Amino acid sequence: MTSEDTRTYDVVVIGAGPVGENVADRTTAAGLSTVIVESELVGGECSYWACEPSKALLRPALLRADAGRVPGLAPAAAGPLDAAAVLAHRDRMAAHWSDDGQVEWLKTAGIDLRRGHGRLDGPRRVAVTTPDGGTVHLRARHAVALCTGSSAALPDLPGLAALRPWTSREATSAPQPPGRLLIVGAGVVATEMATAWQALGTQVTLLARGTRLLPQMEPFAGGLVADRLRGAGSDLRFGVTVATAARTGGEVRIALSDGSRLTADEILFATGRAPRTGDIGLETVGLPPGGWLTTDDTLTVTAAPGDWLYAVGDVNRRALLTHQGKYQARIAGAVIAARACGTPLDTGRWSPHAGTADTAAVPQVVFTDPEVAGVGLTTIEARRTGRRVDVVDYDLGHVAGALQHDPDYRGRARVLIDPDRRTVVGATFAGPGVAELLHSATVAITGEIPVERLWHAVPPFPTISEVWLRLLETYRDQHSRGDRNP
Template sequence: MTSTSKNLTVDVIIIGAGPTGENVADRAVQGGLTAAIVESELVGGECSYWACMPTKALLRDAAALRAAKALPAAGGAVTGTLDPAAVFARRDQFTSSWKDAGQVEWLTGAGITLVRGHGRITGPRAVTVTASDGTTTDLQARHAVVVATGSSALVPPIPGLADASPWTNREAAAATSVPGRLAIIGGGVVGVEMATAFSALGSQVTLVSRTRLLPSVEEFAGEQVADALRTYGVTLHLDLDAAEARRDDAGEVHLTLSNGTEVTADEVLVATGRTPNTKDLGLEHVGLEPGSWLKVDDALAVVDDSGQLEDGWLYAAGDVNHRALLTHHGKYQARALGDLIAARASGQEPDLSAWGRHAATADERAVTQVIFTDPEVVAVGHSAASAEKAGIEVGVVDYDLGSVAGASLHADGYRGQARMVIDEQRKVLVGFTAVGPDISELLHAATIAIVGEVPLDRLWHAVPAYPTISEIWLRLLESAGRDR
């Protein structure tokens, strides 16, 4: 229900109605509290309209087509190429054509008050919301204010780039036509996923990255994705910067790279990172810097260098706290936080132990990620390098996924690799990374093993079905036993 009141008092105010904010509000209401959620754009947030859902819809048809072509009979039965209009139409179904009526209906059913407009913190537990028509609503929270405003694409200060009208993830996710030539600046997740999608849709794609591809995951995974992109006709310029950009009178974009190479394209997509949506949030009223990421403790209370602010009424969840810029981790934080606020409101002492219900410790120990390229990349917990940096006595076990019976059945010429990172002192898994076609569902088994701190000896009794790709777990354990 939409509030028309100029003054409203509730138990919890949430600024930002993306998946994180929605889940905080829902858990707080389930815990017996009242909640108002503030949103200046579409209810459902970045993930629903410009990130997770539409981008994965853009990628899915290409993945299915490539999977079919990897088998002789199925590949022989496939004729023609992808129809971009059909791909875009299916994408539109997942975004509800950029209308949020369904999401608003869910809020109403959950008993959450929606206040549309731009929210700014104006004092302790106080938020003023300015609607598009200039009217304001003053909100007061009895217990907590939660910032869940997310992040936006970062456009780097490359000379001429801003004037060249670049795409960000939003324009790419909502595209209604396929550019003949697409230049992508950035070799992270957005860059490689959109290179995969648009090359399949018919674009001639050039990707420029100042590092190797996917620098946040194990190097072998990025190398296999790079090899695949080259196979699909993508031109890669790695370890180079875009030094200058301009769009000419004919509409073409010209990039000059740091080695002098010139790249010409019809559109340029910037995928170089994110910036927090905190510039006009009123942070100055609580002694924080506008435009900054919000530092939080494991209970997601906003803190500064001197400790917790005020008396613990201000919280931040999701991208804006910079712990793990992933929708599923934002929702994980939200579940813990909504329950925590409800517990504190009732006078209970929440469980903030290492794996306590109200502590978002997985953001440090077991961040999970699937990169929906072809081949897919999955990762959870430590890489070998991050484990060593954390002071862990590291053991690394690698195995060729293509030699697993289930993988060879899955696709002819299957190529992939898996890595376990082991804490040798405790003999438990602390990290897992794999790359290969259709492996995203492997990830949760690794996540459970890491979060549950399951000893390797116990994992021997988790018997994988034959012949499935999950047999990789047996092969990794066998290799670990031989090596130790």
């Protein structure tokens, strides 16, 4: 420490969400003094307004849906959910929006915490505006890691502030179910929140600009989710946008691009994410504020000379997922420690200092009814990039383990196989209970396991994982006939 208001550390991390915490944990474990700066709650978006509370809302909805399809349980699952109990559980999972436990963990890990808004103040320097209005200056000997995440991107709609719309934050922390909810969007937040609030008794209307749900995933996945939402009573409207919107007398009134009008109690805009980089001092190191930060595979910001500035997690737009951000944090922490010790980096494919999974094997689960899980390439991405793949599909309803879930099980599995290397490069599953299939697909892709070896990974009977055997059999039969899907 150099003075009362200027303090020197080996590493300064801005942002104490899961990503920032993991960067700090790795650098501290490597023996580097580390301070983390946070202006809101330690634990970040995931702990209080995203992963944890949203899954607490969704779990009862999915369990009831599963139970309602099992003979002998259906009558018991027919009644409404206890909304108060579900919301109380959600509150517990969000730690009642208190970060005391997370702060205690930082202490036990030996990581210093500085409350306040952190901004770059030149190379390796950070100025923190504290809650009492003061300023603390931090100097980093080796690295500054920007882990500021993303926030909801709202449309440019006249009168938006007066509309008081929900974003993902309000949608996961609302104190009670609204009677009527309009959801604008077709992606993960839109479909998950439609699933959760509809199960709690809300009348949901979902408005999508495009022609299907979950447009970044295989088309069959969004189709199955749409069918189930409609079957549960949601109103899905495709090919529409919001032309005007206003809040009048406690109600939201909107006009759509097709001329129709709707009224609801709340409106949720789930229309994408924007980086939190508008006020973090990027201009002081020659970078334009407000945009996504481009990094190489070591998570080093490519436009900042000197290998001292890192952008980790959502803020670099490589993969906007908590688990992927934590993966990046482990890579970044190892890179920072190696550079601080003068150790040469190993940046080859699947090496300790390269985030290869960000481009080859990003797993994602959408906790809708039915669940959707995917990793690696989709057919859409393969066509867009000109990647040649063999497409193998199988109806999950033909797997004995799936029929244990539901005699009328509806679901589908797809794997993409590189025809030259004969390894799996992509997998998508849609159906009840398929989330647990995803890690095996992720291991197959990251391990680059040849199809011939996968035959020896025997799935237990009767489980849904038996679909792996059925996919391999289908591929064998297609390949022996020279049959290759587009």
